[in-house]
Amino acid sequence: MPNKVVKLERWEICRNVEETSCQYCGVPLYTGDAVYQDQSSGADYCSTHCAKASTRADTLKVI
Numbered sequence: 001m002p003n004k005v006v007k008l009e010r011w012e013i014c015r016n017v018e019e020t021s022c023q024y025c026g027v028p029l030y031t032g033d034a035v036y037q038d039q040s041s042g043a044d045y046c047s048t049h050c051a052k053a054s055t056r057a058d059t060l061k062v063i
């Protein structure tokens, strides 16, 4: 069984220019919100749930 590991970096949006949206569910992410960013693709997600669903990862490593 392949075990796909996806590394996510968790960070918080500090400035308006960093505002983005979840690339899976599309929810807007504003200043003060946490973002989970896929280290390989650079995709932003609102939660580990969305990151896992989008990347089909077996294991998520949040750094």
Ligand SMILES: [Zn+2]
Binding pocket: 022, 023, 024, 025, 026, 027, 045, 046, 047, 050
């Ligand atoms: Zn989401």
